[in-house]
Amino acid sequence: MAPCRAFALAFVLAFVLAFVQSPFADPSIHTSIVQSYIGLVFNPLNPFFGDLSMKLYHSPGACSLAVHIALREVGVPFEAIAVDLAKHTTASGGNYFDISPRGYVPLLELDDGSRHTEVAALLQYVADLDPAQALIGAPGSARRMAVVEWLTFVGTELHKTFSPWLWHKETADSTRQAVKDRLATRFAELDALLARQDYLAGEYSVADAYAFTIVNWSNFLAIPLKAWPHLQAYLKRVSDRPAAQAALRAEGLLK
Numbered sequence: 287m288a289p290c291r292a293f294a295l296a297f298v299l300a301f302v303l304a305f306v307q308s309p310f311a312d313p314s315i316h317t318s319i320v321q322s323y324i325g326l327v328f329n330p331l332n333p334f335f336g337d338l339s340m341k342l343y344h345s346p347g348a349c350s351l352a353v354h355i356a357l358r359e360v361g362v363p364f365e366a367i368a369v370d371l372a373k374h375t376t377a378s379g380g381n382y383f384d385i386s387p388r389g390y391v392p393l394l395e396l397d398d399g400s401r402h403t404e405v406a407a408l409l410q411y412v413a414d415l416d417p418a419q420a421l422i423g424a425p426g427s428a429r430r431m432a433v434v435e436w437l438t439f440v441g442t443e444l445h446k447t448f449s450p451w452l453w454h455k456e457t458a459d460s461t462r463q464a465v466k467d468r469l470a471t472r473f474a475e476l477d478a479l480l481a482r483q484d485y486l487a488g489e490y491s492v493a494d495a496y497a498f499t500i501v502n503w504s505n506f507l508a509i510p511l512k513a514w515p516h517l518q519a520y521l522k523r524v525s526d527r528p529a530a531q532a533a534l535r536a537e538g539l540l541k
């Protein structure tokens with residue numbers, strides 16, 4: 287968003303000029319104030335500095351929601367760009383394959399222009415943006431191991447069991463049933479765990495944003511969850527967090 291950058295520059299220049307014109311101010315004070323002002327405006331966390339923020343390519347309710355939630359948990363500026371997965375086009379009509387040769391979301395474009403995919407990898411990256419929140423834990427710690435373990439479990443045992451099988455009309459009924467049976471085993475395990483603790487790795491982590499996003503697909507696919515009340519309560523617990531509410535609302539999934 288180049289206009290944001292231009293706006294920031296104009297703002298800094300106006301400020302500098304105002305000080306230079308002032309007959310009373312001490313030049314050393316000028317320098318330090320101007321330096322901190324420039325630092326403030328050009329800080330990548332400044333929401334006005336839009337052209338240097340990350341871009342999240344996503345689709346409402348898709349697995350990209352997990353990354354969307356994590357970005358809002360961490361509180362970094364980012365631009366959300368919706369992708370039409372049926373047509374593989376971006377909101378502005380561009381060909382999404384030009385951005386992501388695999389054609390799937392999520393894709394995160396970093397400030398340096400590099401592009402990255404895979405929910406579990408993106409969640410690790412986003413969580414590391416603010417280590418103080420302990421959304422993943424320090425490298426080498428038991429917590430990090432546990433969170434990465436859960437990210438992998440959600441990716442391979444839940445995400446890729448749901449998708450693509452249950453989202454495609456052409457999936458045979460026998461396959462559909464086998465997939466649901468497998469998910470039921472996983473849900474029972476999660477239910478037993480969540481009877482003892484609030485989140486997968488004890489304290490809230492990015493693995494919960496991912497698990498919520500995927501298990502919540504049950505509600506779109508009319509898979510009843512009443513056999514697993516602790517899992518149901520967990521979905522509510524995760525979705526009640528302000529970052530999840532904001533992401534769900536931004537994706538048009540909440541009023």
Ligand SMILES: N[C@@H](CCC(=O)N[C@@H](CS)C(=O)NCC(=O)O)C(=O)O
Pocket residue numbers: 348349350371388389390391392403404405406441449
């Ligand atoms: N391996 C990828 C899979 C991502 C994925 O399955 N994305 C789905 C949405 S949840 C998608 O974009 N599907 C459309 C397509 O593949 O064209 C990951 O873990 O991020």
